[in-house]
Amino acid sequence: MTEETKAAPTGVDKSVERVSLDPTANEMLDIAAARGIETVFSRAASMKPCTVGAEGSCCKLCAMGPCRITGKGKDEKRGLCGATLETIAARNIARSIAGGAAAHSDHGRDVALMLKAIGEGEIEGFSIKDEVKLYKVATYMGIETDGKSILEVARDVGDKALQQFGQQTGELVYIDRAPKKRQQLWRKLNVVPRGIDREIVELMHRTTPGVDQDYESILDASVRAALGDGWGGSMLATDLQDIVFGTPVPVRSSANLGVLKEDHVNILIHGHEPILASVILDAARSPEMIELAKSLGAAGINIAGICCTANESLMRQGVPPAGNMLHQELAVLTGAVEAMVVDVQCIFQGLADVASNFHTLLVTTSPKAKIGGSGLHVEMDEHKPLEAANSIVRQAVENFANRPTDPFIPTAQSPLVAGFSHEYIRYMLGGKMRASLRPLNDNIINGRIRGLAAVVGCSNARTPQDVGVVHVVRELIANNVLVVVTGCAAITSGKHGLLTPETMEFAGEGLKEVCETVGIPPVLHVGSCVDNSRILTILSDVVEEGGLGEDISDLPAVGISPEWFSEKALTIAAYVAGSGGHVIFGGVGSPVAGSEILVDYMTSGWEERYGGKLEFLSDPADIVTSALDAIDSARAALKIDVAQERVLFDMDMRRELDV
Ligand code: MSK
16 A cells, blocks of 8 residues: 555444455445445355355256255265266356356457447447557458458458357367467367357256266366357457557556545446446546536546456556455445446446445446346447447536535555556567567576466455455565466555566565566556456467477466456366466365365366366465465476575565455
8 A cells, every 4th residue: 555544434343344455445344334334245244155055066957956965975975866966066167167258258249249340330439449450360360451441351350250259160260379289189189169159058058957967078168168268259359359449558557446536526437348448438538528527516537447347448548446346335435436337247236235325326338237226227339339428427427416525535546557468568578679578488497587477366255355366476476476467366466566666676586687677567467357368378479489398288387366256267267277277266265175076177187188277275375385386396397497495475574464
């Protein structure tokens, strides 16, 4: 935290005290408790999760159940149809993976539809922001560009992208972007995705009662659907968003609730798709709206973000994130938010209840995501999005007059640098003419950088907010591991001051030297949830650069989600493990913990099959130990292992993490 927080109001409910590493969150929960407003945090304190469901041992797929397989001798027990515990647990996680893949990929589909419509001149106010990337993607897709206008190329790229969703046979085009050895393995194992939608639908079919009853087969199909997301839906979302909204380059901003402004109309944008952020920003910057705001006594209009809409708009327009997923209700509790405008994913239904205690307008905008209640639904016509945005911003501005006289905006905010797209990382390391990852590979080989870690994913009200992410990131950089962050973990890192060049002070000597030379922070913000695909691209590029093996599974690299909550996180885990990555999840434990057979298969079984694995470790210290062990084993196998001391936290660092 860079600034002192204001004294919080009194009326602290001890049951929700210190549920976050972020003092700002605890302050806002004091307000909720004092006013008797329920939040996700207070519900987490009063409602216990179902332990049978949590470990994947409950089958509710048919009307003979639900069948709960628990207790002594559970491995011998069966559901009414005879389903074994491992089949039940495999079906449960498979359906979560299908759900996550559907969410990311449907997001990608909407961007493809948008690009095609831009190419056909059907969307007002949008053009192609990154022409270089448009041509690069056209090349990936084998699209002829000679003699075509930019808009015609955009139309054809949009079309080809849309085909990837409905394709029934063959291979997704982006599979070719994986290391050659990985592609061969996928073909041998018959897990190359044929079409993005096809794999998701087939996974739902397989897991309906009476179809696939072999846990290995169910999990192979899960990996296939997840690969269709990682190397398909999500990768397309990332690429096409860069084409339309611009490929991110480093940008300065600030994170936490202190970015809200007492004398401004505050509009929060929340969800996942950058189109919402883009048009709301355009509307809010129009002289007409600013004039209206001033005429009503505000100094201006302030836009801030929550969740991945925050990441998308932060990276491209410098919009400050007000917080990660668990901050959505806390932001409304300030009483200083005129409108919370949402699109899709990670939006709590409870937001409507919290907002009803204040003047805040909760505005849904997607036909796929309505909340009901007292909220407002202003559907964004994809062909005329600015019309809806103008209407929303106008209503938000007019709502300024209804703001309570006693809003409480904490002052805490931390400066940050975000926007390290994989293109920018290459440029940063090699310059415009020789953009390359060579310096990165060389410094991994010489041991200055011990390895790479992607710290990604959510926050979860069942575990203290931010503790896992902050602990893991700080310990890894102290041990010379270069960290990239996405999603809510990126916002968490930003809130806690880990996304600035000054973070070097916590880095090990080798990593610090590299960061000083290149001029980068040791923790790089690379984007939103769908931008985990950028991490796949970076890993493939590192392999291709040479000197660190022939496949992603050879790299001294790990993927970690210390505080996951969403099924989308499980999909990411499955596509990273299926791509050869060692994945570690923290927080709430394994969703297949009920079946030892499945736990073993997704660790050692997957390691044997894919060279990657998924393990669940709830203690952040264990996560760090496992991550460093995985990195060191990979270094030893590559014969680049130089003995390195494990750096332990000093007392000050530990005290800061002590919750
Ligand atoms: S928003 S999926 S809580 S990262 Fe992408 Fe955050 Fe997880 Fe949603």
